[in-house]
Amino acid sequence: MSDTEEQPVETSGETGESGDAPEPGTADSAVEEAAKTTPRGVPLRIQNLRKEFGGITAVADASFQVEAGSLTGLIGPNGAGKSTTFNCIAGVHRPTSGKVFFQGEDITGLRPEQVANKGLVRTFQIAREMEDMTVLENMMLAPRGQVGESLFNSVVPGIPAPRFLDDSQRQRWERVVPQGRRAVTRQEEDLRERAWETLEFFEIDHLAGEYAGSLSGGQRKLLEMARVLMTDPEMVLLDEPLAGVNPTLEKKLLKRVHDLREEGLTFLLVEHDMDVIMNNCEHIIVMHQGTVLAEGEADDIRNDDRVIDAYLGETI
């Protein structure tokens, strides 16, 4: 099922079922080789992923990939292994075996913050806000690699460049001499502007000063999406973002996702709800009993007998 075609897949949302898929249990060198040859257009690639909890195999040799700029859906009945796969990608679980590649890099078994710092950022099924922090604090928390995340920079006052220096000398001064708190506030002012703009995009800027804990469920979902954007991600993992969301908000959220996708962001959407996936994702991966059951466009999936069996045979 893995697609190892050499030519970059830029536009087409379709993946061939053919192709020389590597045999399960290929040597590691071959796996790494595959990672290197993975075209840039395929940011996320899961290879023979396996996760066992004690005697239970939650994910059994699942392989799939997500193409750049796509909105890929991952569905399956309860217990299909969607969430476990998701957690293995995000670094919450360490896979028993198999590999996860992100932009050609092996990220298998990295810690959550390391995965996030590669540009692969997740949301949570139940929106998890920092309840005792304001909406803006939540937003400002997210950007990666902030100057002020160093204790030293936060505390030490910076030494400003003397006035008699010209612009290029000033720039060099600011590179060499510790700028400490000065650099922190400068960056914070820029980030603040971005935070406000992002809040406006999600239409929750009127809540900026509120505690996140006082937001409604739907507003929290919006905030969570907005916060993820603040990390400047390459790709976003959405864990059932529409669970328990009313139809109006659902439409709103999906509109935002489509807008962002058009700007080049890649999404992997894990969802329980068949309809949402069918109507929104150009590429769909169906998991069942820990493996990838089917892959393809909505119409292919809809008419796939195995998918129908899986959904009707197990749970709805």
Add this chain to the structure above:
Amino acid sequence: MSDETPRERFSGLRARFSQGGGTTDASLLLVTMVALWALFAAVGMYLGYDTAGVLGTVQSMTFLVAVYALAVLALNLQWGYAGLFNIGVAGFMAVGAYAVGFLSGSPDATPAGLGLPLPIGIIGAMLIAAVVGLIAAFPALRLRADYLAIATVAMSEIIRTTALARPLAPITGAGQGTRNFPANPARTLYYENPADVTSAPNAVGEAVFGVFESFGVMRTNLVVDMTYTVLLLVVVGLVYWLSRRTGNSPFGRVLKAIREDELVAESLGKDTRMFKIKIFMLGCALMGLAGALWQGLGNGSVNPTTNFLPVLTFYIFIALIIGGSGSNTGSVLGGAVFAALLFLLPTYISNIVATFNLRLPRPNSVIDAFTPLLSADPLPLVGFVVANIDSMRFIIIGVLLVWLMQNRPDGLLGHRKEVASSVDLMRRDRTRGQTAATDGGRTQGGADDE
């Protein structure tokens, strides 16, 4: 915005206050301290103390407030910001106190010190406390919060029993404790040979003592203690500034996020373990500083059988809870309220009551105190409480804590929005032109809600 209405200006002020603005907080602390000074001076005068006695009353209160403020600020960094449940505060303070004695104490006394200069001793004490904190926390920080609590309380008792251990007597003085501390900086300021109790004052000392003598204060020790207390207040100011900067920054924001939901912080790419280790070490270093300046230089004697008992940790926790965990200003305020009003003031009550000549009955036991209640005679109970106020105050503190937890769990200032950022997030002064005006109106509405 020059054309703002008074109402807008007022709501702007309120917004700034609710964000923990610098000037209002400073004045709040100042007002509190002035009130406490007035109260204790009044108590001293009421009890008929002379000028020196009144000054002494005020000084010993201020000293206790300052050292509590230091320890509470340190704990606030760990518990208030990052949610790290350190119940070994007393242990880390002990490390600081013993370390400053060991590093800067006289080499000739027993237990011998290294005789290093005082600044090196203090910085060394902080570093040692930080390293001990790292040792205690490193295995536990990777686990859940509860394990850190167990590890720290165990560490604190290990430190205390180590200090008691006989084989370590050459360093710690074991059960006898140690009095070998360097002369405090106030003595150094006023005496030719600060280490010698009988030393003659130097020129500065002569001048300062002369000024106080003209007001009838003959006790030079009191002048030294007062000077030391003023220096302590400066240190409190510095630590407050440090804590504020630490909290109001992206660093502090990550700490808050760790307290709220560590997995989310990780999912946003924050290496939470590094943040926790850093703040834990910083907090322990400041606890070490508190111990060095309080029991070490301040009291000048340390004994592991009476100092650094776990109860000290709980006092500091209570002070932080009273003030409002997560708030630096609240930490200082809580330290002041606890040390002055709950810890120290009750010790004066029996003296004050005695001046009324009430002839209260003095029952010898609880039974004698309570049984008269059956015949509607509360006086024996009142007499009992007044006579045993030293122990009773801890019952009062306990009751107060229960009341606080139920009615005001956020403490005095914990309910405020103290936004962790180096800039005011509600302002958007970089927005160009007309949007700034509209945003200004809206943001005020947002900040105003609380």
